[in-house]
Each structure stands twice: as C-alpha cells, then as structure tokens.
Amino acid sequence: xxxxxxxxxxxxxxxxxxxxxxxxxxxxxxxxxxxxxxxxxxxxxxxxxxxxxxxxxxxxxxxxxxxxxxxxxxxxxxxxxxxxxxxxxxxxxxxxxxxxxxxxxxxxxxxxxxxxx
Amino acid sequence: xxxxxxxxxxxxxxxxxxxxxxxxxxxxxxxxxxxxxxxxxxxxxxxxxxxxxxxxxxxxxxxxxxxxxxxxxxxxxxxxxxxxxxxxxxxxxxxxxxxxxxxxxxxxxxxx
Numbered sequence: 001x002x003x004x005x006x007x008x009x010x011x012x013x014x015x016x017x018x019x020x021x022x023x024x025x026x027x028x029x030x031x032x033x034x035x036x037x038x039x040x041x042x043x044x045x046x047x048x049x050x051x052x053x054x055x056x057x058x059x060x061x062x063x064x065x066x067x068x069x070x071x072x073x074x075x076x077x078x079x080x081x082x083x084x085x086x087x088x089x090x091x092x093x094x095x096x097x098x099x100x101x102x103x104x105x106x107x108x109x110x111x112x113x114x115x116x117x
Numbered sequence: 118x119x120x121x122x123x124x125x126x127x128x129x130x131x132x133x134x135x136x137x138x139x140x141x142x143x144x145x146x147x148x149x150x151x152x153x154x155x156x157x158x159x160x161x162x163x164x165x166x167x168x169x170x171x172x173x174x175x176x177x178x179x180x181x182x183x184x185x186x187x188x189x190x191x192x193x194x195x196x197x198x199x200x201x202x203x204x205x206x207x208x209x210x211x212x213x214x215x216x217x218x219x220x221x222x223x224x225x226x227x228x229x
Contacts, residue, residue: 043208044162044219046217093160095217108162
C-alpha cells in the first residue's frame with residue numbers, strides 16, 4: 001500500500017514552453033502533497049506544500065507564478081513549470097501524506113527528470 | 118527554522134562490516150519525527166527507519182538501528198553487516214506537523 005506515482009518520469013521540452021507533472025496517490029487519499037526539487041548530487045529542497053482544495057504554500061524563494069501547483073482532488077496534485085528555461089532543469093519529486101496519520105508519514109513518488117533545452 | 122546537518126559527504130565500508138552515519142538537527146518543537154531515507158541510483162526515496170521523538174528507545178529495523186540522543190539533537194544511523202545493496206545516498210530528515218526537512222546527504226560506498 002501507500003504507493004505514489006508521478007507522470008511523466010522524464011520530459012524534455014524547449015525553452016519557453018510549459019510542462020505539467022502529475023503526482024497521484026494510488027491507494028490512499030492524500031490530504032497534503034509536497035513538491036521537492038533535487039539538483040544533481042544535492043539534497044531535496046521543499047518547494048511547496050499543497051492541501052486539497054486550497055492554495056499551495058510556497059517556500060521562500062520559490063516563484064509561485066513560475067511553479068503552479070494544483071491539488072484538485074485527494075489523489076492528484078499537479079506541478080506546472082511555466083515558461084521553462086534551462087535553469088529549471090532538475091529532478092522533481094512529490095510526496096503525499098495520509099490524513100489522520102502520525103506527523104509526516106510521507107510517501108514519495110519516483111520523481112520526474114525535467115530537461116529544458 | 119528546523120535544520121538538519123549531515124557532516125559526512127561520503128563514507129565507505131567493507132562488505133559485512135558496520136558503519137555509522139551521523140546526523141544532527143535543530144528544532145524548538147517537542148513533537149517531531151526523525152527519519153533516514155535511502156536514495157539508490159534510481160532516485161526513488163526509500164524509508165529506512167523512523168524514530169518518534171517522544172520515544173526513548175532507539176528504533177531498529179533488521180540490520181539498521183539508530184542512536185537517538187534527544188538532548189544533543191543527534192540521530193545517527195548504524196548499518197550492521199553491510200551489503201553491496203546498501204550502497205546509496207542516505208538522507209537524514211526531520212518531520213513535524215508542518216513539513217519535512219532533509220540533510221545534505223551521505224554517499225555510502227560498500228567495498229566487496
């Protein structure tokens with residue numbers, strides 16, 4: 001149980017285009033989902049926290065107009081990188097937290113590698 | 118703000134031997150959890166072990182155990198009988214009701 005999927009697993013896009021990444025909790029309802037960014041050989045940096053049906057909370061320094069997050073249902077959150085540029089190339093990981101469980105029981109997706117040309 | 122520090126960028130261990138990875142953290146919260154995650158080359162985050170801050174007993178999961186020193190805000194991971202499959206990046210993480218913060222990671226190499 002507690003499986004989180006991400007789609008796509010790998011995407012290449014041209015500079016200036018937008019890319020949408022989906023994060024789904026497959027066998028549980030996630031009241032909260034988190035989006036992380038990981039550069040090569042570095043740690044996971046929290047970008048934003050999204051709660052179902054409300055606006056996402058962004059970490060300091062993360063452009064909310066650049067990284068649009070939507071958490072429309074208890075099983076789906078999306079991250080849209082708008083007007084992508086090469087510096088947005090990174091590994092993006094989502095995680096989901098089950099409502100009502102002990103603090104921070106997060107389950108991680110397999111990640112999405114974004115390459116912007 | 119909560120911070121997590123891993124002071125060992127790289128560690129190496131001989132197969133079948135024991136290795137300890139260090140982690141310290143800083144928080145003013147009283148209710149929190151600590152985690153060790155393994156990230157193999159696939160980059161899938163795998164939970165290795167977790168520790169509830171209110172529990173004094175150190176968590177163990179088969180060959181993995183922790184040394185949790187709450188007053189010192191220290192949370193080290195001991196891997197016994199190291200196996201080749203243990204080679205990966207290991208991240209220490211702190212979590213409370215808000216979110217989770219990760220350390221910089223330790224790359225573990227296992228020598229045959």
